[in-house]
Amino acid sequence: MGSPTVKELLASTAYDTNVTLNGWVRTKRGNKKIVFLAVNDGSVIHSIQVVADPTKFEEELLRSVTTGAAVAVTGKLVRTEGRDQPVEVHAEKLELYGSADPASYPLQKKGHSLEFLREIAHLRPRTNTFGAVLRIRHALSYAIHTYFNDRGFFYLHSPIITGSDAEGAGEMFRVTTLDAVNPPRNKKGHVDFKKDFFGKETNLTVSGQLEGEMAALALGKVYTFGPTFRAENSNTPRHLAEFWMIEPEMAFYDIHDNMDLAEDMLKYLVAYILDHCADDVAFLNKMYDQELTARLQSAAASTFHRMSYTEAIDLLTASGKEFEYPVSWGADLQKEHENHLVDHFKGPVILSDYPRDIKAFYMKQNDDGKTVRAMDVLFPWIGEIIGGSQREERHEVLQNRIREMNIPEESLWWYLETRKYGTVPHSGFGLGFERLMLFVTGMTNIRDVIPFPRTPQNAEF
Protein backbone atom coordinates (compact mmCIF):
# COMPACT_ATOMS: atom_id res chain seq x y z
CA MET A 1 0.00 0.00 0.00
CA GLY A 2 3.02 2.28 -0.07
CA SER A 3 4.32 4.71 2.51
CA PRO A 4 2.13 6.97 4.63
CA THR A 5 1.21 10.34 3.15
CA VAL A 6 2.27 13.63 4.66
CA LYS A 7 -1.37 14.16 5.56
CA GLU A 8 -1.39 10.93 7.56
CA LEU A 9 1.94 11.68 9.22
CA LEU A 10 0.91 15.18 10.29
CA ALA A 11 -2.17 13.70 11.96
CA SER A 12 -0.24 10.83 13.54
CA THR A 13 0.51 10.52 17.24
CA ALA A 14 2.76 7.49 16.83
CA TYR A 15 5.68 9.49 18.18
CA ASP A 16 9.20 8.08 18.11
CA THR A 17 8.37 5.35 15.61
CA ASN A 18 10.23 4.93 12.34
CA VAL A 19 8.47 6.15 9.21
CA THR A 20 9.25 6.51 5.53
CA LEU A 21 7.81 9.31 3.45
CA ASN A 22 8.03 10.31 -0.20
CA GLY A 23 7.62 13.78 -1.62
CA TRP A 24 9.04 16.86 -3.27
CA VAL A 25 11.25 19.35 -1.45
CA ARG A 26 9.68 22.78 -1.20
CA THR A 27 12.46 24.55 0.72
CA LYS A 28 15.78 23.74 2.28
CA ARG A 29 17.56 25.84 4.92
CA GLY A 30 20.16 25.33 7.55
CA ASN A 31 23.89 25.22 8.08
CA LYS A 32 26.73 22.77 8.56
CA LYS A 33 25.26 21.47 11.76
CA ILE A 34 21.59 21.12 10.91
CA VAL A 35 19.43 21.08 7.80
CA PHE A 36 15.67 21.57 7.51
CA LEU A 37 13.65 20.35 4.56
CA ALA A 38 9.99 21.14 3.92
CA VAL A 39 8.63 18.12 2.07
CA ASN A 40 5.25 18.11 0.36
CA ASP A 41 3.57 15.15 -1.33
CA GLY A 42 0.35 16.80 -2.49
CA SER A 43 -1.83 14.90 -0.03
CA VAL A 44 -2.46 18.07 1.94
CA ILE A 45 -1.50 21.73 1.65
CA HIS A 46 0.96 21.51 4.54
CA SER A 47 4.52 20.29 4.18
CA ILE A 48 6.21 18.15 6.77
CA GLN A 49 9.51 19.26 8.26
CA VAL A 50 12.43 16.90 7.88
CA VAL A 51 15.44 17.54 10.12
CA ALA A 52 18.81 16.17 9.06
CA ASP A 53 22.24 16.12 10.69
CA PRO A 54 24.60 16.88 7.76
CA THR A 55 27.39 14.80 9.29
CA LYS A 56 25.25 11.69 8.79
CA PHE A 57 24.91 12.12 5.02
CA GLU A 58 27.10 12.36 1.96
CA GLU A 59 27.82 15.98 1.16
CA GLU A 60 27.00 15.39 -2.51
CA LEU A 61 23.59 13.92 -1.61
CA LEU A 62 22.61 16.86 0.57
CA ARG A 63 23.87 19.25 -2.07
CA SER A 64 21.53 17.79 -4.68
CA VAL A 65 18.51 17.92 -2.39
CA THR A 66 17.16 21.31 -3.46
CA THR A 67 13.80 22.94 -4.09
CA GLY A 68 11.86 20.68 -6.45
CA ALA A 69 13.88 17.50 -5.84
CA ALA A 70 11.97 14.26 -5.19
CA VAL A 71 13.10 12.35 -2.11
CA ALA A 72 12.36 9.43 0.16
CA VAL A 73 13.05 10.04 3.83
CA THR A 74 13.22 7.42 6.56
CA GLY A 75 13.51 8.45 10.16
CA LYS A 76 11.83 8.96 13.49
CA LEU A 77 8.53 10.78 13.77
CA VAL A 78 9.09 13.33 16.55
CA ARG A 79 6.65 15.57 18.33
CA THR A 80 7.70 19.22 18.21
CA GLU A 81 6.73 21.72 20.87
CA GLY A 82 6.17 25.41 20.37
CA ARG A 83 6.71 25.24 16.62
CA ASP A 84 4.46 25.69 13.61
CA GLN A 85 4.03 21.98 13.03
CA PRO A 86 2.77 19.14 15.22
CA VAL A 87 5.45 16.63 14.21
CA GLU A 88 8.66 16.42 12.22
CA VAL A 89 10.83 13.61 10.93
CA HIS A 90 14.43 13.21 12.10
CA ALA A 91 16.09 11.70 9.05
CA GLU A 92 18.19 8.56 9.32
CA LYS A 93 18.11 7.73 5.64
CA LEU A 94 17.73 10.01 2.66
CA GLU A 95 17.21 8.83 -0.90
CA LEU A 96 17.08 11.01 -3.98
CA TYR A 97 14.57 9.95 -6.65
CA GLY A 98 15.22 12.88 -8.94
CA SER A 99 17.07 16.17 -8.56
CA ALA A 100 15.91 19.58 -9.81
CA ASP A 101 18.67 21.89 -11.02
CA PRO A 102 18.17 25.07 -8.97
CA ALA A 103 19.59 27.20 -11.77
CA SER A 104 16.80 26.22 -14.14
CA TYR A 105 13.91 24.90 -12.01
CA PRO A 106 11.24 27.55 -12.55
CA LEU A 107 9.46 27.29 -9.20
CA GLN A 108 11.08 29.30 -6.46
CA LYS A 109 10.38 29.59 -2.79
CA LYS A 110 8.77 32.92 -3.53
CA GLY A 111 5.26 33.26 -4.90
CA HIS A 112 4.69 33.42 -8.63
CA SER A 113 2.08 35.25 -10.64
CA LEU A 114 -0.82 33.14 -11.90
CA GLU A 115 -0.01 34.33 -15.43
CA PHE A 116 3.51 32.94 -15.19
CA LEU A 117 2.26 29.65 -13.75
CA ARG A 118 -0.11 29.27 -16.72
CA GLU A 119 2.97 29.15 -18.93
CA ILE A 120 4.32 26.23 -16.90
CA ALA A 121 1.06 24.34 -16.42
CA HIS A 122 3.04 21.07 -16.32
CA LEU A 123 4.72 22.16 -13.07
CA ARG A 124 2.11 24.35 -11.45
CA PRO A 125 0.38 21.44 -9.65
CA ARG A 126 3.45 21.49 -7.41
CA THR A 127 2.56 24.90 -6.00
CA ASN A 128 0.45 25.42 -2.89
CA THR A 129 -2.19 27.26 -4.88
CA PHE A 130 -2.70 24.62 -7.55
CA GLY A 131 -2.44 21.81 -5.05
CA ALA A 132 -5.33 23.43 -3.18
CA VAL A 133 -7.33 24.06 -6.36
CA LEU A 134 -6.88 20.51 -7.66
CA ARG A 135 -7.78 18.93 -4.34
CA ILE A 136 -10.90 21.09 -4.18
CA ARG A 137 -11.68 20.15 -7.78
CA HIS A 138 -11.61 16.50 -6.79
CA ALA A 139 -13.74 17.06 -3.69
CA LEU A 140 -16.29 19.03 -5.67
CA SER A 141 -16.59 16.27 -8.28
CA TYR A 142 -16.99 13.68 -5.58
CA ALA A 143 -19.60 15.80 -3.81
CA ILE A 144 -21.62 16.06 -7.02
CA HIS A 145 -21.76 12.31 -7.41
CA THR A 146 -22.57 11.91 -3.72
CA TYR A 147 -25.36 14.47 -3.87
CA PHE A 148 -27.09 12.83 -6.81
CA ASN A 149 -26.47 9.26 -5.73
CA ASP A 150 -27.98 9.95 -2.29
CA ARG A 151 -31.10 11.33 -3.97
CA GLY A 152 -31.76 8.45 -6.35
CA PHE A 153 -30.25 9.94 -9.51
CA PHE A 154 -28.41 7.73 -12.01
CA TYR A 155 -25.16 8.83 -13.62
CA LEU A 156 -25.64 8.76 -17.39
CA HIS A 157 -22.75 8.75 -19.86
CA SER A 158 -23.98 10.89 -22.70
CA PRO A 159 -21.93 10.66 -25.91
CA ILE A 160 -18.92 12.90 -26.53
CA ILE A 161 -19.28 12.63 -30.29
CA THR A 162 -22.62 13.77 -31.57
CA GLY A 163 -24.29 13.56 -34.95
CA SER A 164 -26.94 16.08 -34.07
CA ASP A 165 -26.23 19.71 -34.88
CA ALA A 166 -29.47 20.95 -33.40
CA GLU A 167 -28.42 21.48 -29.83
CA GLY A 168 -27.96 25.14 -30.61
CA ALA A 169 -25.69 25.83 -27.66
CA GLY A 170 -22.80 27.17 -29.69
CA GLU A 171 -20.21 26.61 -32.40
CA MET A 172 -18.98 23.02 -32.60
CA PHE A 173 -15.69 21.25 -33.20
CA ARG A 174 -15.88 18.90 -36.17
CA VAL A 175 -14.84 15.29 -35.69
CA THR A 176 -13.57 13.73 -38.89
CA THR A 177 -11.07 11.24 -40.28
CA LEU A 178 -11.24 12.73 -43.78
CA ASP A 179 -8.08 14.09 -45.36
CA ALA A 180 -8.03 17.81 -44.57
CA VAL A 181 -6.08 18.66 -47.73
CA ASN A 182 -7.93 16.45 -50.24
CA PRO A 183 -11.30 15.41 -48.85
CA PRO A 184 -13.58 13.25 -51.02
CA ARG A 185 -16.16 15.34 -52.84
CA ASN A 186 -19.65 14.62 -54.16
CA LYS A 187 -21.03 15.49 -57.59
CA LYS A 188 -21.74 19.05 -56.46
CA GLY A 189 -18.16 19.50 -55.35
CA HIS A 190 -19.02 19.60 -51.64
CA VAL A 191 -17.12 17.55 -49.09
CA ASP A 192 -18.70 14.08 -49.08
CA PHE A 193 -19.29 13.24 -45.45
CA LYS A 194 -20.88 9.92 -46.46
CA LYS A 195 -17.28 8.80 -46.85
CA ASP A 196 -16.38 10.00 -43.36
CA PHE A 197 -15.91 7.63 -40.42
CA PHE A 198 -19.52 7.80 -39.24
CA GLY A 199 -20.99 8.32 -42.71
CA LYS A 200 -22.25 11.74 -41.69
CA GLU A 201 -21.05 15.02 -40.22
CA THR A 202 -20.14 14.65 -36.57
CA ASN A 203 -18.99 17.03 -33.87
CA LEU A 204 -17.89 17.13 -30.27
CA THR A 205 -20.84 17.58 -27.96
CA VAL A 206 -21.92 21.02 -26.75
CA SER A 207 -24.44 19.49 -24.34
CA GLY A 208 -25.59 16.11 -23.14
CA GLN A 209 -29.08 17.38 -22.45
CA LEU A 210 -31.03 15.81 -25.30
CA GLU A 211 -29.61 12.37 -24.54
CA GLY A 212 -30.13 13.07 -20.84
CA GLU A 213 -33.82 13.60 -21.48
CA MET A 214 -34.07 10.21 -23.21
CA ALA A 215 -32.73 8.52 -20.08
CA ALA A 216 -34.81 10.60 -17.67
CA LEU A 217 -37.91 9.48 -19.57
CA ALA A 218 -37.04 5.93 -18.55
CA LEU A 219 -35.03 6.07 -15.31
CA GLY A 220 -36.74 9.06 -13.74
CA LYS A 221 -33.84 11.07 -12.46
CA VAL A 222 -30.44 11.13 -14.16
CA TYR A 223 -27.43 13.41 -14.46
CA THR A 224 -24.51 13.68 -16.81
CA PHE A 225 -21.06 14.93 -15.79
CA GLY A 226 -18.60 15.08 -18.62
CA PRO A 227 -16.51 17.22 -20.91
CA THR A 228 -18.24 19.70 -23.16
CA PHE A 229 -16.81 21.54 -26.15
CA ARG A 230 -17.58 24.95 -27.57
CA ALA A 231 -15.68 26.35 -30.53
CA GLU A 232 -16.70 29.93 -29.71
CA ASN A 233 -14.03 32.58 -30.03
CA SER A 234 -14.54 33.59 -26.42
CA ASN A 235 -11.65 35.33 -24.72
CA THR A 236 -12.73 35.95 -21.16
CA PRO A 237 -11.79 34.74 -17.67
CA ARG A 238 -15.09 32.80 -17.59
CA HIS A 239 -14.95 30.74 -20.82
CA LEU A 240 -13.15 27.59 -21.92
CA ALA A 241 -13.30 25.72 -25.22
CA GLU A 242 -13.26 22.45 -23.24
CA PHE A 243 -15.05 22.46 -19.92
CA TRP A 244 -17.01 20.09 -17.70
CA MET A 245 -20.73 20.31 -17.27
CA ILE A 246 -23.23 18.69 -14.94
CA GLU A 247 -26.67 18.21 -16.45
CA PRO A 248 -29.40 16.70 -14.28
CA GLU A 249 -32.63 15.79 -16.01
CA MET A 250 -35.75 14.80 -14.08
CA ALA A 251 -39.06 13.29 -15.19
CA PHE A 252 -42.17 14.64 -13.44
CA TYR A 253 -40.32 17.81 -12.32
CA ASP A 254 -41.81 21.18 -13.21
CA ILE A 255 -39.87 24.44 -13.34
CA HIS A 256 -40.32 25.04 -9.60
CA ASP A 257 -39.05 21.58 -8.68
CA ASN A 258 -36.14 22.35 -11.01
CA MET A 259 -35.30 25.59 -9.21
CA ASP A 260 -35.60 23.89 -5.83
CA LEU A 261 -33.12 21.24 -6.92
CA ALA A 262 -30.65 23.76 -8.37
CA GLU A 263 -30.65 25.84 -5.20
CA ASP A 264 -30.42 22.86 -2.85
CA MET A 265 -27.60 21.32 -4.86
CA LEU A 266 -25.51 24.49 -5.02
CA LYS A 267 -25.85 25.06 -1.29
CA TYR A 268 -24.97 21.43 -0.57
CA LEU A 269 -21.84 21.64 -2.73
CA VAL A 270 -20.63 24.88 -1.16
CA ALA A 271 -21.22 23.48 2.32
CA TYR A 272 -19.42 20.27 1.37
CA ILE A 273 -16.30 22.18 0.36
CA LEU A 274 -16.37 24.22 3.57
CA ASP A 275 -16.61 20.98 5.55
CA HIS A 276 -14.12 18.86 3.64
CA CYS A 277 -11.52 21.29 2.26
CA ALA A 278 -11.10 23.61 5.22
CA ASP A 279 -7.28 23.79 4.99
CA ASP A 280 -7.27 24.51 1.28
CA VAL A 281 -10.07 27.08 1.52
CA ALA A 282 -8.25 28.75 4.43
CA PHE A 283 -5.10 28.97 2.32
CA LEU A 284 -6.93 30.51 -0.64
CA ASN A 285 -8.75 32.85 1.71
CA LYS A 286 -5.44 34.04 3.12
CA MET A 287 -3.54 34.35 -0.15
CA TYR A 288 -6.13 35.48 -2.71
CA ASP A 289 -9.49 36.49 -1.34
CA GLN A 290 -9.97 37.49 2.29
CA GLU A 291 -13.74 37.26 1.96
CA LEU A 292 -13.83 33.77 0.44
CA THR A 293 -14.81 31.81 3.55
CA ALA A 294 -17.40 34.36 4.60
CA ARG A 295 -18.91 34.41 1.11
CA LEU A 296 -19.14 30.63 0.97
CA GLN A 297 -20.75 30.47 4.40
CA SER A 298 -23.21 33.14 3.40
CA ALA A 299 -24.12 31.41 0.12
CA ALA A 300 -24.62 28.06 1.86
CA ALA A 301 -27.01 29.63 4.34
CA SER A 302 -28.84 32.01 1.99
CA THR A 303 -32.15 31.78 0.21
CA PHE A 304 -31.75 32.47 -3.50
CA HIS A 305 -34.01 35.29 -4.58
CA ARG A 306 -36.46 34.20 -7.28
CA MET A 307 -38.21 36.42 -9.78
CA SER A 308 -39.48 36.30 -13.32
CA TYR A 309 -37.67 37.88 -16.24
CA THR A 310 -40.54 40.36 -16.55
CA GLU A 311 -40.23 41.34 -12.87
CA ALA A 312 -36.49 41.74 -13.35
CA ILE A 313 -37.03 44.07 -16.30
CA ASP A 314 -39.43 46.14 -14.18
CA LEU A 315 -36.91 46.29 -11.34
CA LEU A 316 -34.12 47.37 -13.66
CA THR A 317 -36.30 50.02 -15.27
CA ALA A 318 -37.49 51.30 -11.88
CA SER A 319 -33.91 51.51 -10.62
CA GLY A 320 -33.47 54.62 -12.74
CA LYS A 321 -29.91 53.58 -13.34
CA GLU A 322 -28.20 54.50 -16.60
CA PHE A 323 -27.15 51.28 -18.33
CA GLU A 324 -24.84 51.07 -21.30
CA TYR A 325 -27.32 48.67 -22.89
CA PRO A 326 -30.90 49.90 -22.54
CA VAL A 327 -33.34 47.69 -20.66
CA SER A 328 -36.29 46.52 -22.70
CA TRP A 329 -38.64 43.56 -22.51
CA GLY A 330 -37.62 40.98 -25.10
CA ALA A 331 -33.90 41.66 -25.07
CA ASP A 332 -31.42 39.37 -23.36
CA LEU A 333 -30.05 40.63 -20.06
CA GLN A 334 -26.53 42.03 -20.26
CA LYS A 335 -23.77 41.49 -17.71
CA GLU A 336 -24.39 44.91 -16.21
CA HIS A 337 -28.07 44.04 -15.72
CA GLU A 338 -27.25 40.71 -14.07
CA ASN A 339 -24.73 42.46 -11.82
CA HIS A 340 -27.33 45.00 -10.77
CA LEU A 341 -29.78 42.25 -9.79
CA VAL A 342 -27.19 40.26 -7.86
CA ASP A 343 -26.00 43.40 -6.07
CA HIS A 344 -29.56 44.47 -5.36
CA PHE A 345 -30.41 41.20 -3.61
CA LYS A 346 -26.88 40.79 -2.22
CA GLY A 347 -26.68 37.14 -3.26
CA PRO A 348 -27.66 34.52 -5.83
CA VAL A 349 -30.75 35.22 -7.94
CA ILE A 350 -32.89 32.81 -9.98
CA LEU A 351 -34.66 34.31 -12.97
CA SER A 352 -37.41 32.46 -14.81
CA ASP A 353 -39.95 32.72 -17.62
CA TYR A 354 -37.87 34.41 -20.30
CA PRO A 355 -39.17 35.63 -23.67
CA ARG A 356 -39.46 32.63 -25.97
CA ASP A 357 -37.61 34.34 -28.81
CA ILE A 358 -34.29 34.50 -26.95
CA LYS A 359 -34.39 30.89 -25.71
CA ALA A 360 -33.93 27.39 -27.13
CA PHE A 361 -36.54 25.39 -29.04
CA TYR A 362 -36.94 22.69 -26.37
CA MET A 363 -38.18 24.94 -23.56
CA LYS A 364 -41.79 24.60 -22.47
CA GLN A 365 -43.99 27.41 -23.67
CA ASN A 366 -46.18 29.27 -21.23
CA ASP A 367 -49.85 29.93 -21.91
CA ASP A 368 -49.20 33.64 -22.46
CA GLY A 369 -47.71 32.80 -25.86
CA LYS A 370 -44.74 35.04 -25.13
CA THR A 371 -42.56 33.31 -22.55
CA VAL A 372 -40.98 29.92 -21.86
CA ARG A 373 -40.24 28.13 -18.60
CA ALA A 374 -36.54 28.85 -18.60
CA MET A 375 -34.53 29.55 -15.49
CA ASP A 376 -31.05 30.97 -14.96
CA VAL A 377 -29.15 31.02 -11.66
CA LEU A 378 -27.00 34.14 -11.38
CA PHE A 379 -24.05 34.26 -9.00
CA PRO A 380 -22.09 37.29 -7.87
CA TRP A 381 -19.32 38.23 -10.35
CA ILE A 382 -19.60 34.91 -12.21
CA GLY A 383 -22.99 35.62 -13.74
CA GLU A 384 -24.87 32.67 -15.17
CA ILE A 385 -23.72 29.56 -13.32
CA ILE A 386 -26.76 27.47 -14.21
CA GLY A 387 -29.08 27.58 -17.20
CA GLY A 388 -32.08 25.30 -17.37
CA SER A 389 -35.77 24.90 -18.12
CA GLN A 390 -38.84 22.77 -18.01
CA ARG A 391 -38.82 20.93 -21.33
CA GLU A 392 -41.63 21.09 -23.87
CA GLU A 393 -43.33 17.71 -23.60
CA ARG A 394 -46.25 18.35 -26.00
CA HIS A 395 -45.42 16.78 -29.35
CA GLU A 396 -47.32 19.22 -31.53
CA VAL A 397 -46.11 22.34 -29.74
CA LEU A 398 -42.51 21.11 -29.90
CA GLN A 399 -42.75 20.17 -33.56
CA ASN A 400 -44.22 23.56 -34.47
CA ARG A 401 -41.45 25.34 -32.61
CA ILE A 402 -38.78 23.30 -34.39
CA ARG A 403 -40.30 24.19 -37.75
CA GLU A 404 -40.68 27.87 -36.76
CA MET A 405 -37.00 28.05 -35.91
CA ASN A 406 -35.92 26.26 -39.11
CA ILE A 407 -34.21 23.44 -37.24
CA PRO A 408 -33.75 20.31 -39.39
CA GLU A 409 -36.61 18.22 -38.02
CA GLU A 410 -35.37 14.92 -39.43
CA SER A 411 -32.21 15.07 -37.28
CA LEU A 412 -34.41 15.22 -34.18
CA TRP A 413 -36.78 12.37 -35.03
CA TRP A 414 -35.67 10.38 -32.00
CA TYR A 415 -36.13 13.37 -29.67
CA LEU A 416 -39.63 13.98 -31.00
CA GLU A 417 -40.60 10.30 -30.61
CA THR A 418 -40.29 10.53 -26.82
CA ARG A 419 -43.11 13.11 -26.98
CA LYS A 420 -45.16 10.72 -29.04
CA TYR A 421 -44.83 7.75 -26.71
CA GLY A 422 -45.50 8.19 -23.01
CA THR A 423 -44.48 11.81 -22.77
CA VAL A 424 -44.39 13.45 -19.32
CA PRO A 425 -43.53 16.86 -17.92
CA HIS A 426 -39.83 17.02 -17.15
CA SER A 427 -37.07 19.49 -16.41
CA GLY A 428 -33.33 19.87 -16.15
CA PHE A 429 -30.43 22.27 -16.13
CA GLY A 430 -26.74 22.63 -16.92
CA LEU A 431 -24.18 23.63 -14.30
CA GLY A 432 -20.79 24.88 -15.45
CA PHE A 433 -18.35 22.94 -13.27
CA GLU A 434 -15.45 25.36 -13.67
CA ARG A 435 -17.73 28.33 -12.94
CA LEU A 436 -18.67 26.71 -9.67
CA MET A 437 -14.94 26.10 -9.09
CA LEU A 438 -14.35 29.84 -9.51
CA PHE A 439 -16.94 30.59 -6.86
CA VAL A 440 -15.69 27.95 -4.44
CA THR A 441 -11.97 28.73 -4.75
CA GLY A 442 -12.12 32.50 -5.13
CA MET A 443 -9.93 32.23 -8.22
CA THR A 444 -10.83 34.88 -10.80
CA ASN A 445 -9.66 33.24 -14.03
CA ILE A 446 -11.26 30.00 -15.23
CA ARG A 447 -7.89 28.94 -16.68
CA ASP A 448 -6.67 28.53 -13.09
CA VAL A 449 -9.31 26.04 -11.97
CA ILE A 450 -8.77 23.36 -14.64
CA PRO A 451 -5.47 21.44 -14.93
CA PHE A 452 -4.78 22.15 -18.61
CA PRO A 453 -7.02 24.86 -20.04
CA ARG A 454 -8.07 24.87 -23.69
CA THR A 455 -8.89 28.32 -25.04
CA PRO A 456 -8.71 29.99 -28.47
CA GLN A 457 -5.13 29.80 -29.75
CA ASN A 458 -4.02 27.67 -26.81
CA ALA A 459 -3.90 23.88 -26.51
CA GLU A 460 -0.40 23.59 -25.02
CA PHE A 461 0.41 20.64 -22.73
Added chain:
RNA sequence: UCCUCCUUAGCUCAGUUGGUUAGAGCGGCUGACUGUUAAUCAGUAGGUCCCUGGUUCGAGUCCAGGAGGGGGAGCCA
Protein backbone atom coordinates in the same frame (compact mmCIF):
# COMPACT_ATOMS: atom_id res chain seq x y z
C1' U B 1 -14.65 39.26 -32.56
C1' C B 2 -14.53 44.54 -30.43
C1' C B 3 -12.39 48.16 -26.73
C1' U B 4 -8.31 48.98 -23.50
C1' C B 5 -3.70 48.26 -20.88
C1' C B 6 0.89 45.68 -20.66
C1' U B 7 5.75 43.16 -22.56
C1' U B 8 13.12 45.48 -19.31
C1' A B 9 17.70 39.78 -15.37
C1' G B 10 15.10 33.05 -13.71
C1' C B 11 10.54 35.74 -11.10
C1' U B 12 8.09 40.60 -9.62
C1' C B 13 8.98 45.32 -11.15
C1' A B 14 11.54 50.66 -11.40
C1' G B 15 13.85 53.33 -15.37
C1' U B 16 12.85 61.31 -15.27
C1' U B 17 11.99 66.12 -20.94
C1' G B 18 15.26 60.79 -25.98
C1' G B 19 21.75 61.36 -23.73
C1' U B 20 27.77 58.18 -21.06
C1' U B 21 28.52 51.82 -18.22
C1' A B 22 20.12 49.84 -17.88
C1' G B 23 18.80 49.30 -11.77
C1' A B 24 16.14 47.12 -7.20
C1' G B 25 13.86 43.17 -4.41
C1' C B 26 13.35 38.07 -4.52
C1' G B 27 15.53 33.53 -6.56
C1' G B 28 20.63 31.19 -8.06
C1' C B 29 25.81 30.68 -6.69
C1' U B 30 29.93 31.37 -2.70
C1' G B 31 30.69 32.05 2.44
C1' A B 32 29.06 32.78 7.91
C1' C B 33 25.69 30.98 11.72
C1' U B 34 23.66 24.49 16.57
C1' G B 35 16.40 24.66 15.77
C1' U B 36 15.09 27.17 11.13
C1' U B 37 9.56 28.26 9.50
C1' A B 38 8.94 32.23 2.27
C1' A B 39 15.31 31.89 8.19
C1' U B 40 18.99 35.83 8.74
C1' C B 41 23.74 38.30 7.38
C1' A B 42 27.92 39.29 3.79
C1' G B 43 29.68 38.79 -1.14
C1' U B 44 28.91 37.48 -6.35
C1' A B 45 27.22 36.18 -11.27
C1' G B 46 23.22 37.11 -14.36
C1' G B 47 20.30 41.47 -19.95
C1' U B 48 18.36 39.81 -27.90
C1' C B 49 15.01 46.13 -22.88
C1' C B 50 9.03 40.93 -27.17
C1' C B 51 9.95 41.11 -32.88
C1' U B 52 10.41 43.99 -37.58
C1' G B 53 10.88 48.59 -39.79
C1' G B 54 11.15 53.98 -39.23
C1' U B 55 12.37 59.15 -37.05
C1' U B 56 17.01 61.09 -34.79
C1' C B 57 23.88 62.88 -34.11
C1' G B 58 21.84 59.40 -30.44
C1' A B 59 15.95 55.01 -28.95
C1' G B 60 14.48 50.73 -23.19
C1' U B 61 12.13 55.74 -23.92
C1' C B 62 9.11 58.58 -29.94
C1' C B 63 6.20 56.57 -34.58
C1' A B 64 4.13 52.32 -37.68
C1' G B 65 3.19 47.16 -38.25
C1' G B 66 3.31 42.29 -35.99
C1' A B 67 3.41 38.59 -31.86
C1' G B 68 2.24 37.22 -26.82
C1' G B 69 -0.34 38.29 -22.24
C1' G B 70 -3.94 40.90 -18.70
C1' G B 71 -8.69 43.43 -17.92
C1' G B 72 -13.61 44.86 -19.90
C1' A B 73 -17.66 43.61 -23.58
C1' G B 74 -20.20 40.07 -26.76
C1' C B 75 -21.32 34.63 -27.26
C1' C B 76 -22.51 31.10 -23.06
C1' A B 77 -21.94 27.16 -18.70
